[in-house]
Amino acid sequence: MKTPDIQLPEGMLPRFGETPEQVAVALADAVAEVLETRLAQAPRASLVVSGGSTPLPFFKALSEKALDWQRVDILLADERWVAEDDPASNTQLVKAHLLQGKAAAANYLSLKQQGATPLEGLAAVKAELADLALPLDVLILGMGNDGHTASLFPDAPELAEAISADCPNRVAAATPPSQSQQRITLTWPALKDARFTALHLKGQDKLETLEQALANPSDVMAMPVRAFLQPGLNVFWSP
Numbered sequence: 750m751k752t753p754d755i756q757l758p759e760g761m762l763p764r765f766g767e768t769p770e771q772v773a774v775a776l777a778d779a780v781a782e783v784l785e786t787r788l789a790q791a792p793r794a795s796l797v798v799s800g801g802s803t804p805l806p807f808f809k810a811l812s813e814k815a816l817d818w819q820r821v822d823i824l825l826a827d828e829r830w831v832a833e834d835d836p837a838s839n840t841q842l843v844k845a846h847l848l849q850g851k852a853a854a855a856n857y858l859s860l861k862q863q864g865a866t867p868l869e870g871l872a873a874v875k876a877e878l879a880d881l882a883l884p885l886d887v888l889i890l891g892m893g894n895d896g897h898t899a900s901l902f903p904d905a906p907e908l909a910e911a912i913s914a915d916c917p918n919r920v921a922a923a924t925p926p927s928q929s930q931q932r933i934t935l936t937w938p939a940l941k942d943a944r945f946t947a948l949h950l951k952g953q954d955k956l957e958t959l960e961q962a963l964a965n966p967s968d969v970m971a972m973p974v975r976a977f978l979q980p981g982l983n984v985f986w987s988p
């Protein structure tokens with residue numbers, strides 16, 4: 750494969766592959782190694798994943814890893830505020846593709862709780878995450894072509910607070926007019942210090958979006974993914 754023509758800033762780690770499956774296996778290997786190391790040092794480890802279509806082969810590869818899954822807490826970086834049987838539910842996706850096989854023993858913390866809106870359910874979500882230790886151990890982010898990551902959307906009225914270093918909350922409701930469902934998302938203070946962070950991307954369009962984000966890194970309100978484009982970020986990409 751021709752290496753993609755993109756220059757990542759110094760300190761960001763390119764992990765480019767020829768196929769989505771190859772990259773998914775490389776990402777699963779890396780995540781399993783981090784989790785195994787962490788579980789040797791701590792009673793529990795956390796794994797935050799993203800929804801959407803990109804992570805499916807990664808979920809499958811990771812679910813087959815031999816880890817002490819009972820000591821792993823899995824949650825999403827963001828969720829659509831829909832019932833679990835709705836095809837848009839990221840929880841449904843994680844349960845069907847990641848919490849399978851060996852990984853079925855993991856503990857799942859759901860960002861979708863009772864309530865007609867994410868704002869109504871916020872207190873219950875905070876309670877669900879009350880015992881989750883920060884910093885996170887592993888964070889896998891995706892990215893939309895509008896520059897959103899997690900549910901930190903450029904047009905969400907809640908973005909300024911959720912992406913602020915002073916945001917006092919780990920979770921926030923997100924109601925971007927561009928999206929058909931309301932969302933709930935982990936906030937920047939909860940996400941920013943993960944011990945291992947990967948941006949998992951597929952397709953030429955995502956590479957172009959990443960290039961655009963890198964071209965003007967300071968304007969995080971326009972493209973919230975920019976907040977994560979820091980040294981130490983692992984960028985897993987395939988065509």
Ligand SMILES: O=C1O[C@H](COP(=O)(O)O)[C@@H](O)[C@H](O)[C@H]1O
Pocket residue numbers: 799800801802803804826827828890891892893898899900
């Ligand atoms: O809406 C979302 O989309 C992004 C990317 O999804 P993909 O289908 O292009 O992989 C995802 O990272 C985010 O968690 C999700 O809520």
